[in-house]
Amino acid sequence: MICDTYKDDLLEAAVHGQAHERLEKHLDQCASCRETLESDRAVLDRVQHLLRSRMGEEPSAGFLPRTRAQIAHDPERGWSHAWGLAAAIAGLLLIAFLNFGTSPRHSQTESNRSAAIPERQEPVVPPAQNMPSVLKASGVHTPAHAAQPAQFPMLSARAPEVLVPPDEGRAFRRFVARLAEQREIAEAFVSSPVAQTVAQQNELPDISPVEIADLRVIPLAWEMWKQPQWSGPYVARKITSGSEQK
Amino acid sequence: MQDLTLIRPGRAADGEWSLELGKAALKEEFEARLAECGTLVFRVARGVLRNPEDAEDVAQEAMLRAYRRFARLRDPVRFRAWLVRISFRLALDHARSARRREQRETVWAVKVPRPSAEDMAASREFEKRLDQALEALPKKSRLVLLLASMDGCSLSEVADVLQIPVGTVKSRLHAARKQLAEKLR
Numbered sequence: 001m002i003c004d005t006y007k008d009d010l011l012e013a014a015v016h017g018q019a020h021e022r023l024e025k026h027l028d029q030c031a032s033c034r035e036t037l038e039s040d041r042a043v044l045d046r047v048q049h050l051l052r053s054r055m056g057e058e059p060s061a062g063f064l065p066r067t068r069a070q071i072a073h074d075p076e077r078g079w080s081h082a083w084g085l086a087a088a089i090a091g092l093l094l095i096a097f098l099n100f101g102t103s104p105r106h107s108q109t110e111s112n113r114s115a116a117i118p119e120r121q122e123p124v125v126p127p128a129q130n131m132p133s134v135l136k137a138s139g140v141h142t143p144a145h146a147a148q149p150a151q152f153p154m155l156s157a158r159a160p161e162v163l164v165p166p167d168e169g170r171a172f173r174r175f176v177a178r179l180a181e182q183r184e185i186a187e188a189f190v191s192s193p194v195a196q197t198v199a200q201q202n203e204l205p206d207i208s209p210v211e212i213a214d215l216r217v218i219p220l221a222w223e224m225w226k227q228p229q230w231s232g233p234y235v236a237r238k239i240t241s242g243s244e245q246k
Numbered sequence: 247m248q249d250l251t252l253i254r255p256g257r258a259a260d261g262e263w264s265l266e267l268g269k270a271a272l273k274e275e276f277e278a279r280l281a282e283c284g285t286l287v288f289r290v291a292r293g294v295l296r297n298p299e300d301a302e303d304v305a306q307e308a309m310l311r312a313y314r315r316f317a318r319l320r321d322p323v324r325f326r327a328w329l330v331r332i333s334f335r336l337a338l339d340h341a342r343s344a345r346r347r348e349q350r351e352t353v354w355a356v357k358v359p360r361p362s363a364e365d366m367a368a369s370r371e372f373e374k375r376l377d378q379a380l381e382a383l384p385k386k387s388r389l390v391l392l393l394a395s396m397d398g399c400s401l402s403e404v405a406d407v408l409q410i411p412v413g414t415v416k417s418r419l420h421a422a423r424k425q426l427a428e429k430l431r
Binding site (some may be wrong): 012014015016021039043044046047048050054056058059060063064066068070071074141 | 309
């Protein structure tokens with residue numbers, strides 16, 4: 001016969017681990033309730049045993065290495081393809097600009113900035129007339145960083161200034177930061193093969209003036225380039241309407 | 247004519263470089279937490295899921311999410327509580343979608359495989375019933391029950407992990423056991 005008198009109390013007793021006084025008295029007399037209580041306790045023990053064994057399992061040996069690898073290749077934190085492309089473009093810019101200004105054999109002081117900026121085959125003219133005011137004011141293409149050794153980290157002490165399209169500025173900075181992280185690549189970029197190896201005029205590569213947006217990058221005259229105040233063989237000028245700004 | 251901006255990439259690189267260094271430190275710190283909490287996260291998922299492979303996948307996903315938010319979750323206590331919860335939630339989602347998949351496959355299957363003798367064994371049957379009973383539990387009680395079932399995890403530690411009072415842990419645990427016993431009677 002099934003006894004319903006203490007049905008809920010039995011469950012409570014099984015979960016709680018002990019029965020209250022009235023139930024204890026009832027259990028002394030009721031075999032059915034004793035059996036139910038034992039059964040409930042056995043179920044709970046079994047549940048506990050199963051959960052314990054499940055919750056005591058160890059992950060496989062490959063779990064942590066796999067997780068680490070997944071985190072290392074997480075696209076939301078790593079470099080996206082777009083960044084890679086931006087970095088590649090920025091890299092070209094970096095090569096173009098840094099190569100002109102990292103020759104170890106030249107040095108530059110603030111007073112040297114007032115030196116002339118002649119083109120090849122052109123007469124030397126005073127800088128006030130020659131250098132575009134916007135560039136002179138900002139120091140663009142003045143080799144302020146030329147005194148730094150060609151090896152990294154040359155960027156941190158006296159940072160060169162570079163003109164880039166506004167939307168490429170961040171990519172460019174990240175690229176430079178990446179170079180800072182990978183010294184050997186940085187050294188390959190910043191050591192200018194032209195500046196280090198050319199000793200004779202006839203070894204100078206024949207480069208025509210190049211226009212980039214409103215800037216004209218012009219080869220300097222050989223004799224001017226060899227002067228200590230100029231670290232590279234080029235100068236940039238701003239193009240104004242009709243002619244170059246002087 | 248295109249506008250150009252004057253920047254000092256070298257100086258900016260210094261900033262970015264310290265940012266990179268900060269990231270490296272963050273990553274190192276996360277590595278330590280991964281080693282510390284990896285097993286716990288796996289076990290929470292395993293408590294919900296039927297096989298350890300699925301539990302590892304879920305735990306891995308939980309760790310990845312934690313990594314993405316790690317800058318905001320650096321406090322170790324908060325981090326562990328968040329991680330346990332996210333692992334539990336992901337495991338529940340995984341179990342739900344696995345169940346739906348199972349149902350679809352059962353409906354479309356031409357031949358439904360017969361349950362093996364092993365499946366018919368009493369222990370398996372009981373385990374199945376236990377899983378169903380666990381699924382019927384309120385989520386909060388279920389998580390408390392799972393954590394309390396871990397060897398050496400006291401109620402105060404469960405309270406610490408979940409950032410709730412010990413009294414709440416006790417009442418949830420009691421309610422969960424009672425409900426399980428009732429279902430499995």
